[in-house]
Amino acid sequence: MALSSPSSSASVKHDKFLSRRQLGLPQTQRTCFGVCAQLRKRFQVKSSNGYPLSVVSSQDGLTKKSPTKEHAQNGPVDGAVHFSGPTQTETTVSITVVGASGDLAKKKIFPALFALFYEGFLSEHFTIFGYARSKLTDEELREMISRTLTCRIDNRENCEAKMDQFLQRCFFHSGQYGSEADFIELDKKLREKEVGRQPNRLFYLSIPPNIFIDVVRCASRSASSPTGWTRIIVEKPFGRDSESSGELTRCLKQYLTEDQIFRIDHYLGKELVENLSVLRFSNLVFEPLWSRQYIRNVQLIFSEDFGTEGRGGYFDSYGIIRDIMQNHLLQILALFAMETPVSLDAEDIRNEKVKVLRSMRPLRLDDVVVGQYKGHTKGGRTYPAYTDDPTVPKNSLTPTFAAAALFIDNARWDGVPFLMKAGKALHNKGAEIRVQFRHVPGNLYKRSFGTDLEKSTNELVIRVQPDEAIYLKINNKIPGLGMRLDRSTLNLLYSSKYSKEIPDAYERLLLDAIEGERRLFIRSDELDAAWALFTPLLKELEQKKIAPELYPYGSRGPVGAHYLAAKYNVRWGDLGS
Numbered sequence: 001m002a003l004s005s006p007s008s009s010a011s012v013k014h015d016k017f018l019s020r021r022q023l024g025l026p027q028t029q030r031t032c033f034g035v036c037a038q039l040r041k042r043f044q045v046k047s048s049n050g051y052p053l054s055v056v057s058s059q060d061g062l063t064k065k066s067p068t069k070e071h072a073q074n075g076p077v078d079g080a081v082h083f084s085g086p087t088q089t090e091t092t093v094s095i096t097v098v099g100a101s102g103d104l105a106k107k108k109i110f111p112a113l114f115a116l117f118y119e120g121f122l123s124e125h126f127t128i129f130g131y132a133r134s135k136l137t138d139e140e141l142r143e144m145i146s147r148t149l150t151c152r153i154d155n156r157e158n159c160e161a162k163m164d165q166f167l168q169r170c171f172f173h174s175g176q177y178g179s180e181a182d183f184i185e186l187d188k189k190l191r192e193k194e195v196g197r198q199p200n201r202l203f204y205l206s207i208p209p210n211i212f213i214d215v216v217r218c219a220s221r222s223a224s225s226p227t228g229w230t231r232i233i234v235e236k237p238f239g240r241d242s243e244s245s246g247e248l249t250r251c252l253k254q255y256l257t258e259d260q261i262f263r264i265d266h267y268l269g270k271e272l273v274e275n276l277s278v279l280r281f282s283n284l285v286f287e288p289l290w291s292r293q294y295i296r297n298v299q300l301i302f303s304e305d306f307g308t309e310g311r312g313g314y315f316d317s318y319g320i321i322r323d324i325m326q327n328h329l330l331q332i333l334a335l336f337a338m339e340t341p342v343s344l345d346a347e348d349i350r351n352e353k354v355k356v357l358r359s360m361r362p363l364r365l366d367d368v369v370v371g372q373y374k375g376h377t378k379g380g381r382t383y384p385a386y387t388d389d390p391t392v393p394k395n396s397l398t399p400t401f402a403a404a405a406l407f408i409d410n411a412r413w414d415g416v417p418f419l420m421k422a423g424k425a426l427h428n429k430g431a432e433i434r435v436q437f438r439h440v441p442g443n444l445y446k447r448s449f450g451t452d453l454e455k456s457t458n459e460l461v462i463r464v465q466p467d468e469a470i471y472l473k474i475n476n477k478i479p480g481l482g483m484r485l486d487r488s489t490l491n492l493l494y495s496s497k498y499s500k501e502i503p504d505a506y507e508r509l510l511l512d513a514i515e516g517e518r519r520l521f522i523r524s525d526e527l528d529a530a531w532a533l534f535t536p537l538l539k540e541l542e543q544k545k546i547a548p549e550l551y552p553y554g555s556r557g558p559v560g561a562h563y564l565a566a567k568y569n570v571r572w573g574d575l576g577s
């Protein structure tokens with residue numbers, strides 16, 4: 001039986017939401033406490049593996065109460081919201097991180113929750129529970145979390161005080177993932193914290209996929225909110241093909257309604273991916289150009305300069321196409337190519353994305369190149385092959401690199417190649433969307449570019465990471481007498497333009513889930529369409545046992561990717577160039 005979801009029946013229009021967070025207006029209590037951007041100090045939160053994560057802090061360090069969408073429904077959403085003691089209408093949010101002892105929880109989820117707390121985005125009454133089989137005490141969980149949070153520079157005292165406040169709201173419950181009795185015990189503990197308030201509950205499934213359904217069953221039957229909303233964030237992989245994904249959806253829907261399920265694709269939470277629609281739909285210099293008439297090709301590039309590093313066991317049953325292309329890159333493609341949605345409401349946006357996915361031409365094997373990294377020695381250092389990972393079979397054919405040419409068979413994009421490239425253990429790290437425009441017809445200056453007209457075409461680059469930036473390559477006259485042209489770049493480099501630290505994708509997505517904002521989460525029909533596109537290709541690759549082209553660790557990847565691009569008269573852009 002599906003859980004009830006009170007929030008779904010009274011969803012707040014997105015534009016109301018926009019008026020506050022998305023439009024950058026201050027949160028209610030920021031106004032109350034007079035916090036402004038100039039007063040901010042940056043802190044760095046270090047993850048367990050040393051990657052820097054960021055939070056932005058305010059100097060006053062006071063706990064700020066952030067109005068949630070539920071507050072917006074129930075009454076004033078500005079500084080007039082006061083919490084003067086429990087009343088029947090007051091709400092509380094309990095966030096249970098299932099798999100709290102794991103890599104993702106430590107690396108991303110707890111730091112993101114702390115950042116939200118620090119920024120005043122968590123409601124006054126919130127509780128965080130870690131749930132796992134490991135036997136930890138509350139104190140041990142707190143120690144584990146605190147190891148992932150480090151204040152970087154000045155204002156350390158304030159940051160540490162906030163950490164203490166945060167950690168005091170974190171608790172641990174040890175249990176089996178399939179045990180309803182253990183979830184009943186969790187429910188008891190949650191109720192103790194929620195007493196006197198309307199409880200809302202968010203479960204974050206940060207666990208391997210084979211135990212998703214056990215947890216959903218137990219959480220929904222034994223630990224769902226008695227009177228408020230219950231939502232579940234599910235991490236990828238959402239199956240490994242159409243069949244298994246459909247099965248997962250059917251199982252989830254035995255216990256949950258669609259609007260309780262938040263399928264996370266953390267690339268949708270990245271700042272520059274969020275900005276894609278703003279860039280296109282709010283700028284006259286771009287909006288009319290967004291079609292086959294002006295765009296020659298679009299490139300979606302993901303590159304990592306490290307291998308599977310300890311995740312080989314997981315990776316080997318998925319491979320790069322399932323790990324990156326079918327979700328992160330395809331989601332970006334859908335956002336990039338969609339028609340103008342009726343509004344910024346989640347359903348309107350997702351409706352348009354689904355239309356793009358359903359308009360895509362079936363992928364052909366000869367439009368795909370797969371590769372796998374091999375060992376390599378450079379500068380006296382030896383880099384391992386993918387198959388050197390002890391959890392990977394020696395004869396594995398799993399691709400760690402793939403490039404593909406995709407087409408959207410609709411009026412806007414007819415004939416425009418969307419080229420995707422994703423790989424691990426390459427020579428650089430980054431993610432970019434590169435839009436190469438057509439050349440200017442009858443260009444008066446074409447002689448200045450010699451025979452290579454491509455050199456004169458404009459290119460728009462949206463650098464998702466690192467060093468977030470949007471830049472446009474234009475032709476420009478070199479100053480001086482005579483007429484010589486060069487390619488110059490109009491560059492919007494975020495670190496130069498904005499002093500604000502860019503929030504981690506998980507912060508944005510967690511906050512959205514708490515607020516019931518579904519725009520950046522994957523709806524089941526989107527997921528079906530994404531799998532419908534990739535499943536036949538994946539099956540063909542596996543049935544025909546297509547051997548991946550080997551490429552050295554730290555290289556540019558298989559040369560086949562260049563031939564594929566050349567087939568469509570495209571040259572891959574270089575990350576960062």
Ligand SMILES: NC(=O)C1=CN([C@@H]2O[C@H](COP(=O)(O)OP(=O)(O)OC[C@H]3O[C@@H](n4cnc5c(N)ncnc54)[C@H](OP(=O)(O)O)[C@@H]3O)[C@@H](O)[C@H]2O)C=CC1
Pocket residue numbers: 099100101102103104105132133134177205206207208209211235236237314
């Ligand atoms: N790590 C990452 O960077 C990313 C992860 N993901 C996804 O997020 C989810 C969590 O990832 P991650 O934290 O890396 O996973 P882990 O392998 O670290 O597992 C999380 C926790 O689940 C429990 N667990 C692990 N294996 C099993 C098992 N076979 N049976 C029962 N419980 C098990 C363990 O807790 P205990 O033993 O204490 O119960 C473990 O601490 C996965 O779905 C993953 O695909 C998605 C994107 C990136």
Ligand SMILES: O=C1O[C@H](COP(=O)(O)O)[C@@H](O)[C@H](O)[C@H]1O
Pocket residue numbers: 266304323
């Ligand atoms: O989902 C995944 O993403 C990471 C890359 O995420 P990023 O935010 O660090 O770019 C990737 O390493 C991992 O294989 C994949 O499962």
